[in-house]
Amino acid sequence: MTGPAEPLDVAALAALDAGLPDEAATAARRRVAQADPRAAEVLDALAATRAELAAEAEPEPPAAVVARWDAALAAEQAARPAGPRRPTRRRRRGPVPRPGLLAGAAAAAVTVAAAAAVVGTVGVGAPPPVPAVARVDLVAVATSTVGVLDLGDLADPGRRAACLRTVLPDAAGERLLGGRRVVLDGRPGVLLVLATGTRGGLHVVTVDPGCGPEGGAVLAQVRVG
Amino acid sequence: MSPASRPLADAELLAAHRAGDPDAFGELARRYRRELWAIAVRTLGNPHDAADAVQEALVAAYRRAASYRGDASVRTWLRRIVVNACIDRIRHERVRRTVPWPERDLPARRADPAVEVATRMAVGEALALVPVEQRIAVVLVDVQGYPVAEAAAILEVPVGTVKSRCARGRARLAVLLGHLREEGR
Numbered sequence: 001m002t003g004p005a006e007p008l009d010v011a012a013l014a015a016l017d018a019g020l021p022d023e024a025a026t027a028a029r030r031r032v033a034q035a036d037p038r039a040a041e042v043l044d045a046l047a048a049t050r051a052e053l054a055a056e057a058e059p060e061p062p063a064a065v066v067a068r069w070d071a072a073l074a075a076e077q078a079a080r081p082a083g084p085r086r087p088t089r090r091r092r093r094g095p096v097p098r099p100g101l102l103a104g105a106a107a108a109a110v111t112v113a114a115a116a117a118v119v120g121t122v123g124v125g126a127p128p129p130v131p132a133v134a135r136v137d138l139v140a141v142a143t144s145t146v147g148v149l150d151l152g153d154l155a156d157p158g159r160r161a162a163c164l165r166t167v168l169p170d171a172a173g174e175r176l177l178g179g180r181r182v183v184l185d186g187r188p189g190v191l192l193v194l195a196t197g198t199r200g201g202l203h204v205v206t207v208d209p210g211c212g213p214e215g216g217a218v219l220a221q222v223r224v225g
Numbered sequence: 226m227s228p229a230s231r232p233l234a235d236a237e238l239l240a241a242h243r244a245g246d247p248d249a250f251g252e253l254a255r256r257y258r259r260e261l262w263a264i265a266v267r268t269l270g271n272p273h274d275a276a277d278a279v280q281e282a283l284v285a286a287y288r289r290a291a292s293y294r295g296d297a298s299v300r301t302w303l304r305r306i307v308v309n310a311c312i313d314r315i316r317h318e319r320v321r322r323t324v325p326w327p328e329r330d331l332p333a334r335r336a337d338p339a340v341e342v343a344t345r346m347a348v349g350e351a352l353a354l355v356p357v358e359q360r361i362a363v364v365l366v367d368v369q370g371y372p373v374a375e376a377a378a379i380l381e382v383p384v385g386t387v388k389s390r391c392a393r394g395r396a397r398l399a400v401l402l403g404h405l406r407e408e409g410r
Contacts, residue, residue: 010396010405018392020385045405049398053367056348061262065276072280073254076287077247147272178272 008032008039017046062147133182139224142193142204146178152209154190163211167218174203189219235299243290250287261307267364268311270353278314282307297378304379308361315357351401359394362387
């Protein structure tokens, strides 16, 4: 281990960076790396990579998705044959279920009824209701739309790209973060949340639902960040 | 469901669920759904598949609660189930290919790669290009910030395997994210 040091390649340096193969070997390799500016550069790159990965903001599940999960679990609960075991002793204690339990059961039942079409058809359920949106609320709605994909006909990437190319060429290259059908100030539309390419930057565009290769209308647009 | 003085521990909630408490599993899901979503969306690269994977995982955990043996924490057990749901989707090619996040929806032109790699989406795109086992290891350790030992417990592989997968994944990502040129320098 004390002879002439051979340069470490990227794979070896990545292993070193990860603490492989063991402490003794890692220590020896670190000595080699410290003497080699190129190796130090690679280690810096790996550190920058780890830092960038660690800086990722934790994504929030969209409310519609959470509602779907809740509905799925409520359906499981409803399908449970009067409880797989006996009901808990606490629940049998009195003639009336405790308020918390009652509320939970009622909520579950409502959720099941409301989302029955969703459960059992994971990912292809009935579209969520179309929210009415005022122009001043666009940014707030956009924030909660990231990760939502209720795009109507614009779910077709080709159609969506053609729409944007036609009506808003500067947005045609921006990537979609989410979208939903809306009624904007009384007019049906599809709100698209697009990544501008800068950290935290959003381009919020609302187009008419029929937008496509033949054109369409931009109902509203705003850039954030 | 729970005494007013303290929230039930995860294992207690799972036990209550097994005993028939209708609210217990929902509470457990509420505790961890955000985290499970993060794992899934980062592993699968698009929200539709992530939503499906988490739903499958939650339903599977709900049904399999009786098989939980306590050899790992409930949290680790849930993480494992969602990771396996993601792997299952990827291996069976159930990941959508027409949703907007993957490569085919990328813009054809990128004026400034330096700006591009600085965006959150660039990380997601880069992760999607890393082999799945490496990607999951990197997601768990580097993005989620779990200790290597926890990642090993989730994946049910030795610690050294997680480190190795992370090493290879990071080397690839370093290039994809623009921190390192191909073949080193």
